Amino acid sequence: MASASAFIVPDCSSSSTAASRFIPLNKIRIRRVFQINYHPISAVRWGPKSSLLNININNRRLFSSMALTVASNAETIAKVIDGKSVAKHIKEEISTEITRMKEAIGVIPGLAVVLVGDRKDSATYVRNKKKACDDVGIKSYEIHLPEDSTEQEVLKYISEFNDDPSVHGILVQLPLPRHMNEENILSAVSIEKDVDGFHPLNIGRLAMRGREPMFVPCTPKGCIVLLYRYGVTIKGKRAVVIGRSNIVGMPAALLLQREDATVTIVHSRTKNPEEIVRQADIVISAAGQPNMVRGSWIKPGAVIIDVGINPVDDPESPRGYRLVGDVCYEEACQVASAITPVPGGVGPMTIAMLLSNTLSSAKRAHNFE
Amino acid sequence: MASASAFIVPDCSSSSTAASRFIPLNKIRIRRVFQINYHPISAVRWGPKSSLLNININNRRLFSSMALTVASNAETIAKVIDGKSVAKHIKEEISTEITRMKEAIGVIPGLAVVLVGDRKDSATYVRNKKKACDDVGIKSYEIHLPEDSTEQEVLKYISEFNDDPSVHGILVQLPLPRHMNEENILSAVSIEKDVDGFHPLNIGRLAMRGREPMFVPCTPKGCIVLLYRYGVTIKGKRAVVIGRSNIVGMPAALLLQREDATVTIVHSRTKNPEEIVRQADIVISAAGQPNMVRGSWIKPGAVIIDVGINPVDDPESPRGYRLVGDVCYEEACQVASAITPVPGGVGPMTIAMLLSNTLSSAKRAHNFE
Numbered sequence: 001m002a003s004a005s006a007f008i009v010p011d012c013s014s015s016s017t018a019a020s021r022f023i024p025l026n027k028i029r030i031r032r033v034f035q036i037n038y039h040p041i042s043a044v045r046w047g048p049k050s051s052l053l054n055i056n057i058n059n060r061r062l063f064s065s066m067a068l069t070v071a072s073n074a075e076t077i078a079k080v081i082d083g084k085s086v087a088k089h090i091k092e093e094i095s096t097e098i099t100r101m102k103e104a105i106g107v108i109p110g111l112a113v114v115l116v117g118d119r120k121d122s123a124t125y126v127r128n129k130k131k132a133c134d135d136v137g138i139k140s141y142e143i144h145l146p147e148d149s150t151e152q153e154v155l156k157y158i159s160e161f162n163d164d165p166s167v168h169g170i171l172v173q174l175p176l177p178r179h180m181n182e183e184n185i186l187s188a189v190s191i192e193k194d195v196d197g198f199h200p201l202n203i204g205r206l207a208m209r210g211r212e213p214m215f216v217p218c219t220p221k222g223c224i225v226l227l228y229r230y231g232v233t234i235k236g237k238r239a240v241v242i243g244r245s246n247i248v249g250m251p252a253a254l255l256l257q258r259e260d261a262t263v264t265i266v267h268s269r270t271k272n273p274e275e276i277v278r279q280a281d282i283v284i285s286a287a288g289q290p291n292m293v294r295g296s297w298i299k300p301g302a303v304i305i306d307v308g309i310n311p312v313d314d315p316e317s318p319r320g321y322r323l324v325g326d327v328c329y330e331e332a333c334q335v336a337s338a339i340t341p342v343p344g345g346v347g348p349m350t351i352a353m354l355l356s357n358t359l360s361s362a363k364r365a366h367n368f369e
Numbered sequence: 370m371a372s373a374s375a376f377i378v379p380d381c382s383s384s385s386t387a388a389s390r391f392i393p394l395n396k397i398r399i400r401r402v403f404q405i406n407y408h409p410i411s412a413v414r415w416g417p418k419s420s421l422l423n424i425n426i427n428n429r430r431l432f433s434s435m436a437l438t439v440a441s442n443a444e445t446i447a448k449v450i451d452g453k454s455v456a457k458h459i460k461e462e463i464s465t466e467i468t469r470m471k472e473a474i475g476v477i478p479g480l481a482v483v484l485v486g487d488r489k490d491s492a493t494y495v496r497n498k499k500k501a502c503d504d505v506g507i508k509s510y511e512i513h514l515p516e517d518s519t520e521q522e523v524l525k526y527i528s529e530f531n532d533d534p535s536v537h538g539i540l541v542q543l544p545l546p547r548h549m550n551e552e553n554i555l556s557a558v559s560i561e562k563d564v565d566g567f568h569p570l571n572i573g574r575l576a577m578r579g580r581e582p583m584f585v586p587c588t589p590k591g592c593i594v595l596l597y598r599y600g601v602t603i604k605g606k607r608a609v610v611i612g613r614s615n616i617v618g619m620p621a622a623l624l625l626q627r628e629d630a631t632v633t634i635v636h637s638r639t640k641n642p643e644e645i646v647r648q649a650d651i652v653i654s655a656a657g658q659p660n661m662v663r664g665s666w667i668k669p670g671a672v673i674i675d676v677g678i679n680p681v682d683d684p685e686s687p688r689g690y691r692l693v694g695d696v697c698y699e700e701a702c703q704v705a706s707a708i709t710p711v712p713g714g715v716g717p718m719t720i721a722m723l724l725s726n727t728l729s730s731a732k733r734a735h736n737f738e
Contacts, residue, residue, distance in 0.1 A: 201569055201573055203572075204574075236638050250576055254576070262639040262645065266631060
């Protein structure tokens with residue numbers, strides 16, 4: 001990771017705004033808002049307020065046995081929130097739990113994935129999910145239907161998986177072909193097997209006080225687990241979520257709200273995003289805009305969770321492109337107290353949370369604790 | 370309405386904070402954020418973005434035929450948002466629609482109210498709802514069960530109403546006796562008859578982009594309709610909702626979000642509510658704290674929707690108390706560009722929206738436009 005001593009770094013300048021270009025970062029006084037420490041057990045609050053985690057991340061044991069070695073970044077100020085390492089630990093914990101369940105009651109969790117069409121990226125995602133299932137001992141079922149399938153055919157398979165007791169989670173890989181009604185298809189997934197957490201009933205329960213969703217959407221859940229694992233206090237903090245998608249921004253905001261943050265969602269119609277983001281102690285960015293969030297947007301000492309995975313041209317890369325986040329990493333490192341890298345931050349957490357939701361579903365179905 | 374030339378008015382001082390006491394309002398420069406005009410038809414945006422209103426406030430005609438005479442308040446700066454008058458007009462429009470439907474297809478909308486126990490306030494609310502139904506021509510059905518009824522008894526009546534085609538809306542008066550599970554009972558109401566809009570499936574759809582709830586909760590819907598009726602632009606504005614209850618704060622925030630505002634929810638764990646509220650172009654307050662929001666909390670020119678209806682002691686009143694909002698009205702009038710009074714603001718809108726939802730449900734059930 002290159003350090004950025006100048007205030008304009010080549011990485012981010014293509015998306016820089018006039019305002020951010022002219023604020024030298026060395027003029028910003030760094031004040032730590034958070035004390036980011038990495039005591040794997042004690043730093044994580046497991047009190048009764050953590051109902052989200054108690055219920056949906058399903059098992060304290062899964063989250064209390066890891067011993068993280070946090071990468072320190074001597075050249076920059078911010079600590080790196082190492083999602084890859086956290087996800088690896090969580091997968092090990094899930095694997096142990098699955099073995100325990102199998103030995104105790106003979107049940108193996110099952111995840112069914114429905115893929116329609118020939119999008120290469122979707123095929124890659126499905127392959128990665130299958131491999132992750134194999135790694136931890138979840139049995140995966142895959143249905144691959146041609147692009148010109150009918151909605152009825154997809155619904156038929158979903159209905160079969162709904163009725164199949166060996167399937168505990170059903171995932172419909174998005175996007176679906178344009179001739180299909182996504183809402184109809186996602187709503188057909190049984191609420192008990194909606195491991196993606198996208199069913200409106202799950203989202204409604206997530207939004208409501210005193211209600212508990214069956215599942216929390218994987219990427220936002222991964223963001224919150226990273227904050228927990230790194231001992232970041234959420235309660236009473238100002239949080240800004242950038243982006244309001246159904247799969248990341250909106251549920252991330254609802255989760256932060258449940259954890260007693262004061263949350264603002266910034267979106268494409270927001271007139272002064274820099275100003276609002278600069279008030280945040282915690283930023284979750286899911287805008288899909290490479291390097292949009294500059295160092296000057298960030299409150300000194302804030303914690304940054306960058307969900308963006310954006311390809312940008314890079315002639316020096318063998319693939320001709322590389323992946324960057326929504327946040328200008330080099331600049332943010334000099335202002336934030338902790339930040340997720342891209343790749344290696346939130347990305348690996350998403351699949352880990354899918355596995356966690358599937359295990360959780362199997363446990364619930366068999367009343368196994 | 371008394372004008373308040375001093376910056377501390379007797380009405381609000383009991384709840385004043387140190388910060389708000391010492392900012393003389395005459396030092397605040399008033400700048401109009403909004404041009405509040407009252408052209409009953411043209412001022413209301415009915416473009417394709419108003420999906421909320423197209424879908425859920427069900428009929429443009431209901432909202433385009435009124436001719437409001439807005440009370441002007443010569444002694445203060447803010448225009449008064451006259452919810453009582455708006456609600457009256459809406460009820461007249463609903464009544465006309467009901468007559469039209471009855472004549473065309475012979476259907477009369479029906480609303481069933483389930484009341485359990487002997488709370489006086491609940492009995493009053495139910496009586497008011499029944500009277501409002503009578504006024505517009507909705508047939509009301511009431512079940513009054515004793516305090517010691519079982520959950521099963523309540524569920525039995527709900528089930529009967531679910532199956533009764535002459536009932537288009539079912540309302541369970543809250544709070545229920547403590548021995549009952551509110552979630553179970555509310556979830557038993559058919560989603561097609563959930564005119565309160567409290568079903569998690571409705572809330573989930575409200576939260577999700579590209580989804581439409583069957584019904585929008587009445588009080589938050591009333592707030593947004595007031596903004597619309599008074600030509601207040603929501604898109605691109607900063608909005609702050611104070612309070613995060615399932616019945617007002619949370620759905621109000623979701624509605625503002627759908628209308629493209631940049632929304633922050635302030636709640637009991639928020640450390641600097643004044644500072645955040647002061648950034649808002651639109652404030653919806655549903656905190657239940659008398660006179661909590663002082664004039665100094667308000668951005669000059671902001672629009673204030675005050676949902677609070679709080680009794681405070683008043684020896685001069687024949688009842689020994691009077692009702693005040695969450696916002697110190699006299700102070701706010703000098704800073705805001707428009708404000709709802711308490712009583713006579715949001716209150717009358719809630720029942721009007723319940724009637725509107727019931728009519729909407731009957732129209733949907735009979736495919737009548």
